[in-house]
Amino acid sequence: MSRFLDGRFSHLEAYAPGEQPRDKKYVKLNTNESPYPPSPKVIAAINSAEVADLRLYPDPTAVSLRTAIAGRYGLTPEQVSVGSGSDDLLNFCFMAFCGSGTGAAFPDISYGFYKVYGELYGLDCREIPLREDFTVAPEDCYGLGRTIFIANPNAPTGLALTREQLRGVIEHNRGSVVVVDEAYVDFGAESCAPLVDEYDNLIVTQTFSKSRSLAGARVGFALGSKELIADLELMKFSTNPYSVNRLSLLAGEAAMRDGGYFEKCRAAVIAERERTRSELLARGFEVLPSSANFVFARRDGTPGRELFLALRERGVLVRRWDSPRIADWLRITIGSPEDMDALIAALDDILKGA
Ligand code: PMP
Numbered sequence: 001m002s003r004f005l006d007g008r009f010s011h012l013e014a015y016a017p018g019e020q021p022r023d024k025k026y027v028k029l030n031t032n033e034s035p036y037p038p039s040p041k042v043i044a045a046i047n048s049a050e051v052a053d054l055r056l057y058p059d060p061t062a063v064s065l066r067t068a069i070a071g072r073y074g075l076t077p078e079q080v081s082v083g084s085g086s087d088d089l090l091n092f093c094f095m096a097f098c099g100s101g102t103g104a105a106f107p108d109i110s111y112g113f114y115k116v117y118g119e120l121y122g123l124d125c126r127e128i129p130l131r132e133d134f135t136v137a138p139e140d141c142y143g144l145g146r147t148i149f150i151a152n153p154n155a156p157t158g159l160a161l162t163r164e165q166l167r168g169v170i171e172h173n174r175g176s177v178v179v180v181d182e183a184y185v186d187f188g189a190e191s192c193a194p195l196v197d198e199y200d201n202l203i204v205t206q207t208f209s210k211s212r213s214l215a216g217a218r219v220g221f222a223l224g225s226k227e228l229i230a231d232l233e234l235m236k237f238s239t240n241p242y243s244v245n246r247l248s249l250l251a252g253e254a255a256m257r258d259g260g261y262f263e264k265c266r267a268a269v270i271a272e273r274e275r276t277r278s279e280l281l282a283r284g285f286e287v288l289p290s291s292a293n294f295v296f297a298r299r300d301g302t303p304g305r306e307l308f309l310a311l312r313e314r315g316v317l318v319r320r321w322d323s324p325r326i327a328d329w330l331r332i333t334i335g336s337p338e339d340m341d342a343l344i345a346a347l348d349d350i351l352k353g354a
Helices: 038-043 046-057 063-073 086-097 115-119 163-171 226-237 246-257 259-282 306-314 338-354
Strands: 080-085 102-108 123-130 147-151 177-183 202-207 220-224 285-287 294-299 330-333
Touching: 038 246, 063 080, 063 220, 080 086, 080 115, 080 123, 080 226, 086 115, 086 147, 086 177, 086 202, 086 220, 086 226, 102 115, 115 177, 147 163, 163 177, 163 220, 202 226, 220 226, 226 285, 246 259, 259 285, 259 294, 306 330
Parallel strands: 102 123, 102 147, 147 177, 177 202
Antiparallel strands: 080 220, 202 220, 285 294, 294 330
C-alpha cells in the first residue's frame, strides 16, 4: 500500500478470485467455468474483419446484444443493461441503490463480492444468517428496509429458492430494491425474469460466464423496469460506457441466439452433476442438492483443508473457504465427464489411505 491511498480503503479486503494456476495442468474445478467451448456461432462471429475493427470503440448502448437478450426473456431492450460480467451490474446496484443510509442486506454465506462492494462504498450492511440446513429462509428477508441481494441458486451452497418464495421477498419489500443474482440459474433453478414486468423493485442479474461458456469474454446483464435499468445505465455511463468490448458484444449476441447449443451444454452439466453427486454420496460424502454447476460437499471425519490439499497434490483444484461454518466443505465445479472421473479417482486414492 502506498502512503497515498485514500484512508477509506486502507482496510478494504478485496475479493479473492479462485486460483488460475499457470505452473502445471490441473483438473480445474474451482471457478465454476463451463467445461465446454463457446457455441460454434460465437467462434464464427469473431472473424478477422471484426478483429480489424477493434480500432473502433464498441457501441456504448450495446443495442444489438440488449435486443437479443430482451427477445429471449420477452422484455424490451430498455429493460436490459449489459456489463463486463455480472459483477459489473452488481457493482452498479451497490453504487446506485444502497447509499444515503439505505444500506444493503444479503445472506451471511453467499457470493463474497457483496461484502466487498459494501465495504468499498462504506455501506451499512446487514447479513442474514442462513438457517441450520444452509437454506435462506424467505421470511428472514421480509421488510428489511434495505436493498437486498440474493444469489439464486446461492453460492457456494447451490441451494435454490422457488420463484414463489422470491415473489414473497419482493412483495414484502416493495419500498426497497431486491436484486436476484441468477449467475447459476440455468442449471436448474426458476428464474425471476418473468416477474420483472410485475414488480418495479426487482432487478435480476445473469451472466454469460457459466451456462454460455464465456467467462473469459466478461459479459453479464441485468433485467428490470425501464426506470431501474436507466439507473444502472446512469452508473455505467458515469464510469465506463465502453465496458463491454466489441468482440464480447458479438460473442454474447451469438451465444444468446444459439438456444440449441445452450440447451445441450446445460443438460450435459446437469447430468454430470447428478452423476458426481451419487458418486460422492457412495463415498460417504454429504452433498447438498444443487441447482448450480457445482456441488457443495463434505465428508465427516475428513477435514476440508486436508481434502483440499490432497486433491491439489493429485492435480485437482476445488474451492474452499476458511470461515468456520463451511471450513469442512468443498465447492466442486462440474466439469466434463473425464474431469469428474479424475476427481473421483483422486478421492478414491485419498480415501484408501484414510
Ligand atoms: N454472482 C455469483 C453468485 C457468482 O458466483 C459470480 C462469479 N463467480 C458472479 C455473480 C459474477 O460472475 P461474472 O462477473 O463472471 O458474470
